[in-house]
Amino acid sequence: MQGNDRRRVWFVVNPLAGKRTNIDLAQLIRDHASPTHLAYEIHFSQYAGHSSLLAQEALAAGVEAVIAVGGDGTINEVASQLVGSSVALGIVPFGSGNGLARHLHIPLEPVRALQNLAVYSPYTIDTATLNGRPFFCTAGVGFDAHVGALFARSVRRGFRSYVTTTLQEYFKYESHRYRLCWDDQSLALEAFTITFANAGQYGNNAWIAPKADIADGVLDLCVLRPFPHYVMPVLGTQLFRRTLDQSPYLDIHPVKKVVLECDTSVPTPLHIDGEPLALEGPFTIAIRPGSLRVLC
Secondary structure (H helix, E strand, O other): OOHHHOEEEEEEEOHHHHHHHOOOHHHHHHHHOOOOOEEEEEEEOOOOOHHHHHHHHHHHHOOOEEEEEEOHHHHHHHHHHHOOOOOEEEEEEOOOOOHHHHHOOOOOOHHHHHHHOOOOOEEEEEEEEEOOEEEOOEEEEEHHHHHHHHHHHOOOOOHHHHHHHHHHHHOOOOOEEEEEEEOOEEEEEEEOEEEEEOOOEOOOOOEOOOOOOOOOOOEEEEEEOOOOHHHHHHHHHHHHHOOHHHOOOEEEEEEOEEEEEEOOOOOEEEEEOOEEEEEOOOEEEEEEEEEEEEEO
16 A cells, blocks of 8 residues: 555554563554554553543544554553544553453564554444443453452552462452342342453453453343352363353353442442442443444
């Protein structure tokens, strides 16, 4: 392709990703993003939320795609602005979990991800919202949200640190009671975690919903009920072997819209695409079928 045939894109880059890996991200893009196929600009975010503003500017500039360079938080900020538009999301993964990239089989090696942008075509996926906040992989409450909040405050990053935090907190954590309402069903229960899965995994190939389809128009509502301590190693193995749906402690329901209420008077810890939040319920979670184009 030459001239006007090149795809016009903006790269929205989280500079912290480069600092963690000691990589010059701008130079990496210049070295491996094909100038024959892409007419691009590089923009660095400067603070939390800035990636969303840059994505809005890219939309106003008339680009064909916005490429998020960073982790799941950066991808969420960028993608949130592209939902419902014709502008595609591109991903160059630089996070610790990389849940959406893994689900869509986008290479985790940044060089390959950049090179493949020249040949990728847009693929339409579903997105979802929690009280109006978009998410693309998973959202939820319970133990995973509790660990995610602690991990976000930790100075140590990476998968090993996450596992360490998980093991430290497991024996101290107390499950909570919740109420779930969808269609004509109402369910009151105690749960260890409740996950709303658009994609099948949290990240790091931890598959909470092994059969989730990111383009089927439904969410997988995953309820992991309290379990004996001796079952934890089995559940952990199933989580990473993509067989957790075989556990008698996990119930999965296909839903399009669900309301979650928590039996607590304080803000509920939850996560959206791995990013911790504390909000007051009730929470309404809904699918938005076919609402985002992704280069993959």
